[in-house]
Amino acid sequence: MKVSAVPYVAFKAMRRNRMRTVLTALGIVIGVAAVITMVGxxxxxxxxxxxxxxxxxxxxxxxxxxxxxxxxxxxxGGSANTLTIEDAHAIRDEIPxxxxxxxxxxxxxxxxxxxxxxxxxxxxQSHDYLQIRQWPIESGRMYxxxxxxxxxxxxxxxxxxxxxxxxxxDPIGETVRVRGLPLEIIGVLAPKGMSxxxxxxxxxxxxxxxTAFQRISGRSHAMxxxxxxxxxxxxxxAQEKITDLLRERHRLAPYQDDDFTVQTQEDVAEAATETSxxxxxxxxxxxxxxxxxxxxxxxxxxxxSVTERTREVGLRLAVGAKSPDVLLQFLIEAxxxxxxxxxxxxxxxxxxxxxxATYAGxxxxxxxxxxxxxxxxxxxxxxxxxxYPAWKASRLDPIVALRxx
Amino acid sequence: MGIVKLHKITRTYRTGTVAVDALRGIDLEIREGVFxxxxxxxxxxxxxxxxxxxxxxxxxSGTFHLDGEDVSTFTKNRLANVRNRTIxxxxxxxxxxxxxxxxxxxxxPLLYSDDHLSWKDIHNRAMNALEIVGLADRAKHNPNxxxxxxxxxxxxxRALVTEPKILLADEPTGNLDSRTSLEIIDIFQTLNxxxxxxxxxxxxxxxxxxxxxxxxxxDGLIISDKRVEPVQAQTALENWKxxxxxxxxxxxxx
Ligand SMILES: Nc1ncnc2c1ncn2[C@@H]1O[C@H](COP(=O)(O)OP(=O)(O)OP(=O)(O)O)[C@@H](O)[C@H]1O
Ligand SMILES: [Mg+2]
Numbered sequence: 098m099k100v101s102a103v104p105y106v107a108f109k110a111m112r113r114n115r116m117r118t119v120l121t122a123l124g125i126v127i128g129v130a131a132v133i134t135m136v137g138x139x140x141x142x143x144x145x146x147x148x149x150x151x152x153x154x155x156x157x158x159x160x161x162x163x164x165x166x167x168x169x170x171x172x173x174g175g176s177a178n179t180l181t182i183e184d185a186h187a188i189r190d191e192i193p194x195x196x197x198x199x200x201x202x203x204x205x206x207x208x209x210x211x212x213x214x215x216x217x218x219x220x221x222q223s224h225d226y227l228q229i230r231q232w233p234i235e236s237g238r239m240y241x242x243x244x245x246x247x248x249x250x251x252x253x254x255x256x257x258x259x260x261x262x263x264x265x266x267d268p269i270g271e272t273v274r275v276r277g278l279p280l281e282i283i284g285v286l287a288p289k290g291m292s293x294x295x296x297x298x299x300x301x302x303x304x305x306x307x308t309a310f311q312r313i314s315g316r317s318h319a320m321x322x323x324x325x326x327x328x329x330x331x332x333x334x335a336q337e338k339i340t341d342l343l344r345e346r347h348r349l350a351p352y353q354d355d356d357f358t359v360q361t362q363e364d365v366a367e368a369a370t371e372t373s374x375x376x377x378x379x380x381x382x383x384x385x386x387x388x389x390x391x392x393x394x395x396x397x398x399x400x401x402s403v404t405e406r407t408r409e410v411g412l413r414l415a416v417g418a419k420s421p422d423v424l425l426q427f428l429i430e431a432x433x434x435x436x437x438x439x440x441x442x443x444x445x446x447x448x449x450x451x452x453x454a455t456y457a458g459x460x461x462x463x464x465x466x467x468x469x470x471x472x473x474x475x476x477x478x479x480x481x482x483x484x485y486p487a488w489k490a491s492r493l494d495p496i497v498a499l500r501x502x
Numbered sequence: 503m504g505i506v507k508l509h510k511i512t513r514t515y516r517t518g519t520v521a522v523d524a525l526r527g528i529d530l531e532i533r534e535g536v537f538x539x540x541x542x543x544x545x546x547x548x549x550x551x552x553x554x555x556x557x558x559x560x561x562x563s564g565t566f567h568l569d570g571e572d573v574s575t576f577t578k579n580r581l582a583n584v585r586n587r588t589i590x591x592x593x594x595x596x597x598x599x600x601x602x603x604x605x606x607x608x609x610x611p612l613l614y615s616d617d618h619l620s621w622k623d624i625h626n627r628a629m630n631a632l633e634i635v636g637l638a639d640r641a642k643h644n645p646n647x648x649x650x651x652x653x654x655x656x657x658x659x660r661a662l663v664t665e666p667k668i669l670l671a672d673e674p675t676g677n678l679d680s681r682t683s684l685e686i687i688d689i690f691q692t693l694n695x696x697x698x699x700x701x702x703x704x705x706x707x708x709x710x711x712x713x714x715x716x717x718x719x720x721d722g723l724i725i726s727d728k729r730v731e732p733v734q735a736q737t738a739l740e741n742w743k744x745x746x747x748x749x750x751x752x753x754x755x756x
Binding site: 098099101102105106109113114405408409412413414415416417418419420422494495496497499 | 579582591597615
């Protein structure tokens with residue numbers, strides 16, 4: 098047979114069976130796109146969680162109120178009222194390994210500037226919070242200990258606040274209002290960067306914890322105490338000392354459980370990673386199901402056309418085609434279809450992921466492995482169901498294939 | 503010299519435990535340049551015989567010489583070459599590729615030829631074959647845009663395009679009206695006059711009388727083999743017009 102005739106015949110066949118071609122390719126496109134999107138979002142979330150945990154700061158110990166079971170960590174907890182501001186001070190003053198301790202309180206409030214509003218999270222923190230987070234000031238200054246002592250009406254804000262309330266112009270010295278309380282902006286934080294979660298992190302409004310406790314949140318207990326330890330080696334000992342100190346301060350009898358939880362950055366990271374890993378597995382399972390459904394679709398389309406294929410094979414054999422000629426034609430058809438579908442699926446998957454990432458504010462990561470597996474699986478399904486009936490037909494006597502009903 | 507020589511050909515179909523002896527020992531010789539028809543009742547084994555002659559099916563036993571070679575010993579690949587080069591086959595139900603132009607249907611056998619033809623040659627030869635059957639103007643039409651007779655002519659063009667030594671046709675007029683059948687037979691007679699050996703299955707004696715040899719089968723055996731003086735399809739076609747006219751005249755007079 099003419100060599101150039103094989104691809105020609107294959108493409109003719111694909112054009113002739115346009116509907117079959119399109120539906121099969123569609124099955125592959127959907128399966129591949131689903132996998133790429135799901136895995137992309139899952140992995141993006143994981144890496145973001147990881148990064149966020151890293152951004153907690155260096156040598157940081159977090160003290161949460163209430164006792165928690167191992168593994169049942171929640172970052173945004175703070176339900177029990179067992180941690181006081183005095184506890185934070187005691188940790189800072191009485192434990193030599195501790196450099197800084199910030200009692201944290203958060204509240205969701207509307208911040209008003211002129212006729213503009215912005216709903217954000219207001220954090221009450223100590224003056225050394227930025228040192229704990231290792232977050233530099235871009236302009237202005239951080240409030241000092243004195244400001245904290247007198248519950249000064251000052252605030253340090255993230256880049257998002259500057260963009261949303263001040264439309265990017267310099268906010269330093271301006272006064273905003275939170276429930277009627279005037280707060281002077283004295284500093285702007287350095288932006289956390291270009292990542293999608295970065296802009297979420299930049300949506301931050303920090304005031305002295307005294308101001309937050311007394312004037313904004315209405316709470317009297319810390320949701321968490323951020324503690325910075327002198328160095329990595331002192332982490333364990335600092336953890337033990339904090340535990341002893343707080344047990345003593347809370348007058349816990351030996352038989353009583355801790356009414357607080359001390360966790361290092363690694364503990365938090367581990368739990369967070371575990372959570373996001375579960376999410377990735379979940380998303381991957383959904384993707385797997387999509388891939389499976391796509392595969393069934395391909396199978397259906399291919400099986401429906403088996404009779405027509407068998408007859409076509411019979412006819413080609415009857416006019417003098419040799420089995421390898423016919424098989425090569427169907428193989429090319431199946432492979433090209435799967436390649437096109439795979440490429441289409443990758444493009445669609447990347448676009449969908451980007452769209453979701455942009456509009457839902459989720460981070461995304463593209464995984465080459467996921468793409469390879471997705472394309473591989475749908476290609477295997479496509480090639481098998483496209484090729485197998487042709488292979489079977491090519492083994493028949495031409496007249497039997499021709500007469501198939 | 504016989505282009506086709508069958509010796510004690512049998513064919514048994516086995517479906518489960520049931521065995522059907524479709525052919526029970528066929529001895530047959532066809533000389534080159536002959537236009538022969540095979541007749542017989544339904545189920546007598548005509549198609550079975552034809553499929554064996556066309557190398558589309560294998561005999562259960564016996565030997566089959568085609569153009570001097572014992573094709574009953576051929577491998578699948580050599581049989582494919584025989585189907586491509588030596589034989590042109592026309593089916594009762596046309597078997598054209600759907601959604602494919604007449605021209606491309608006719609080109610099909612050339613794509614599988616071992617002659618390494620250029621695309622231009624393939625195209626030209628297919629066009630020539632379509633001209634022979636008088637369908638050059640329908641080259642771009644798909645089968646569903648052609649009448650049954652036209653489809654069968656495309657199928658004949660496809661059978662002729664590789665310039666085979668023998669044309670096999672299994673009830674080529676079975677799905678056509680008598681006028682269209684005549685046109686097909688006329689093409690066969692023209693081809694036969696130019697030297698092509700033609701073997702045609704039909705169960706209509708009206709069609710068989712256009713051939714010069716009539717072989718009759720019954721229950722898988724040849725029961726008669728006669729040489730006859732063939733009627734000319736051309737003349738019949740001319741008379742046909744008169745017949746039409748006669749009918750109209752009759753209607754008028756009634
Ligand atoms: N694929 C098959 N499997 C089993 N039996 C078959 C098969 N093809 C044909 N037969 C049997 O072989 C016998 C001959 O069949 P064949 O098709 O050759 O008849 P025919 O002379 O062509 O009939 P018709 O004029 O109806 O086309 C019949 O009894 C038929 O039932
Ligand atoms: Mg028959």
